[in-house]
Amino acid sequence: MTSTETQGLVSMTDGARLRWQASGDTTRRPAVVLLHGGPGLPDYLGDLAPMVADLAPVYRYDQRGTGRSPWQGRHTFARHVEDLAELLDVWEVREAVLIGHSYGTDLASRFCLRHSDRVAAVLLMCGPFVGDWRTGDRAERGRRTSVAQQERLRALEELPDRTEEQEVELLTLAWFTDHSDPERGWRWAARAARRRRPVNWSMNAELGREGRADPLDEHLAELRAHLPVRTELLGGIDDPRPVSALESLSLRLALPLTRIEGAGHEPWLEQSDVVRAHLRRFVQDAMGT
Structure with missing residues (x-):
């Protein structure tokens, strides 16, 4: 074929x-x-x-x-x-x-x-x-995120149930640090958070x-x-x-x-x-x- x-x-x-x-x-x-x-x-x-x-x-x-x-x-x-x-x-x-x-x-x-x-x-x-x-990964992600972002991510992870928007926010916060460029990384992560679903x-x-x-x-x-x-x-x-x-x-x-x-x-x-x-x-x- x-x-x-x-x-x-x-x-x-x-x-x-x-x-x-x-x-x-x-x-x-x-x-x-x-x-x-x-x-x-x-x-x-x-x-x-x-x-x-x-x-x-x-x-x-x-x-x-x-x-x-x-x-x-x-x-x-x-x-x-x-x-x-x-x-x-x-x-x-x-x-x-x-x-x-x-x-x-x-x-x-x-x-x-x-x-x-x-x-x-x-x-x-x-x-x-x-x-x-994992030790190096955690340290580098910590360096790439603000204290407020880290606290928000932890709060979202601890929720027993999340709304659609909360899930998108959680994934965006978790994934934007994967990229070299933080500004473009945030856009890519936000897009992926809506497309790569459901997790x-x-x-x-x-x-x-x-x-x-x-x-x-x-x-x-x-x-x-x-x-x-x-x-x-x-x-x-x-x-x-x-x-x-x-x-x-x-x-x-x-x-x-x-x-x-x-x-x-x-x-x-x-x-x-x-x-x-x-x-x-x-x-x-x-x-x-």
């Missing part, structure tokens, strides 16, 4: 239904799969697909329990990994080029641990973060607990053995999550790390030309072109 834009809703073996869409010529192989972050957010990587869709088909999907993929049951890393494997079967993709962002880098890493034979290349954008990166907070909490109980840190030796030859790290220098954590991971996994200046946690917003060039070079290498 050849199409510039394709979408579908497919049932998983446990009954969950996942909404997916593809851009580009879906007869070409290997295919690129974009894995969005969160956990608990719907897909938001629509800006990245057109950057490489002329080079390879690009698949995206709302992870179960987010966006247009309804799910009310339990969330586990294992189930999310198998969701991706089942989707690859539906798309008739034997090997995929995985491009993960934020939590999507954790998902891509855990997928490699389980299904390394189905991965042609991996680009890990702004993650995964291992070690004690599946229970999914976020469940996978957060599992991540603390079974951290990726403890699987790095195994992961290094299961990653494809073409695996790279990419991060924004101004991400509040310390780039030093990615530098440490780069050394431990023997992976190249590209640091993008003037960019935070979503580098394609602040340095779109740089990210586009990087993605195109990476996908061209993976496609052997």
